[in-house]
Structure formats: structure tokens, C-alpha cells
Ligand SMILES: O=C(O)C(=O)C[C@H](O)C(=O)CO
């Protein structure tokens with residue numbers, strides 16, 4: 001498990017590219033037949049990538065969380081960004097196809113992730129887990145692709161036309177902390193989350209998907225008047241501490257899985273920052 005301590009904003013001005021990437025960029029989260037994890041002390045969020053390529057993968061616990069089972073004190077949202085698959089939770093099989101989201105509540109003990117495609121064009125399933133501490137148990141719940149609460153945002157004239165779908169949120173699938181969904185840029189639009197915002201009550205992570213191999217997302221982070229950027233490739237994630245903006249522009253169309261944890265689950269609890277105020 002890659003353990004990352006929290007970063008205070010006053011340290012960002014002195015950071016070079018390598019340190020910014022070491023602290024906030026998550027690379028190589030996905031590897032065949034493995035469960036790879038990153039633990040950030042920002043709201044104690046744990047990210048896990050699972051690609052059951054040749055056999056099902058049983059979600060392990062990790063020594064760093066000191067629990068007999070991963071979900072003893074945690075919950076998670078799981079989005080499949082690969083081929084068709086299943087997530088079996090204590091014997092109950094959930095078909096989690098590409099674009100579907102499964103919420104797994106505190107108390108789950110045996111979680112097995114598997115691919116069901118016959119090695120078709122989509123390849124194996126690619127499960128992305130966003131986990132946060134949980135202090136009560138909510139039921140494991142599946143949202144099918146195309147389900148959830150949809151918001152149409154932006155405009156083609158500002159190249160930020162996009163469809164935001166909320167899966168796990170106050171008016172959707174219930175959870176303790178996790179708020180999770182997916183945003184898809186419309187053809188010809190490249191900017192996400194512009195105008196930018198921060199939410200000091202929550203940490204957020206973006207996992208970028210469907211980024212062509214020869215393209216990148218230029219992702220903005222940092223305090224609004226002390227921004228930095230990261231060049232992000234497909235299936236890489238960026239950790240946005242509560243003080244950080246999180247916005248980006250791609251060199252080709254893409255989507256991203258966004259997820260938050262912290263003080264509240266109010267999606268609209270955010271503080272906007274006009275681009276004219278940012279540096
Ligand atoms: O397209 C967007 O805008 C988003 O997806 C915004 C994220 O959901 C977010 O940052 C919510 O706080």
C-alpha cells in the first residue's frame with residue numbers, strides 16, 4: 001500500500017514537478033490480477049485498483065488499516081471502468097458492467113471481484129474503489145450504467161460541455177461519507193470543472209478515463225491563487241486536498257470518476273473561484 005501523509009498548502013510553492021507528482025498524482029493503480037492501494041491521510045481515503053485478468057481477485061485487507069477485513073471500518077464506492085464484471089459481496093453476486101457503480105457498506109467481509117467478458121474488446125474488468133472510514137452500515141447497492149442523478153453542465157462555446165452523473169450522494173445511494181459519480185465531456189469540449197471550485201469540508205479524487213494514449217489532461221491543483229499543474233494520463237488519479245482546486249483541460253476527449261469524503265455529503269457545498277481571480 002502506498003502511504004501518503006497530508007500536505008499543507010504553504011508547502012506547495014516550494015515543490016517542483018517531481019514532488020507535486022509524488023504527493024498528488026496516483027499512477028499505476030491498475031495491474032492484472034492484483035489489488036493495488038494508495039492510502040492518503042487527507043480524510044483517510046483509500047484508493048484501490050483491481051483488474052481480475054486471469055482469475056477473480058479477493059479484496060485483501062492491508063496491514064496499514066489494521067483490520068481483519070477491508071470493510072470492518074470502511075465503506076467504498078466501486079466503479080468499473082473496464083470490461084464486464086461481477087463483485088460478489090458475502091456470496092451475493094452483483095453484475096457491475098462498464099460505467100456501473102456499486103456501493104459496499106461497512107461490515108462486508110468477503111468481497112471477490114471478477115471479469116465476465118470472454119476476453120472481448122473491452123478486456124477484463126477494471127474496478128476502481130474509493131473508500132473512506134464508515135461508522136455505520138448502509139446496504140450494498142448497485143447503480144446501473146445510465147442510472148443515478150444527471151446534471152448537464154457547461155457550454156460548447158466555453159469548451160466545457162459535460163454530463164455529470166451522481167451515483168452515491170445525499171439524494172441517491174446512501175453512505176456515511178462517500179460521494180461519487182462520473183463526468184463525461186461532450187465531443188469537442190475539453191475543460192472539466194471550469195469555473196473551478198474548492199470545498200474545504202471534503203477531499204476529492206479524480207480518476208481520469210478514456211484518455212487516448214497520445215493525449216493528456218492538464219490538471220490544475222493548488223490554492224486558487226497559487227495554482228500548479230500535473231500532466232495526467234489515462235487511468236491515473238489526482239488527489240485534491242480540501243484547499244485545492246481541481247480542474248483540467250484535455251488534449252482529447254475523456255471522462256473521469258470523481259469521489260469525495262469528509263465533513264458532509266452536500267455536493268453543492270463548494271466555493272467557486274472565477275478564473276479571473278486565479279493565478
Ligand atoms: O464536471 C464537473 O464539474 C465535476 O465533475 C465536478 C466534480 O463532481 C466535483 O468536483 C464536485 O465537487
Ligand SMILES: [Zn+2]
Nearest residue numbers: 197199204246
Ligand atoms: Zn469538487
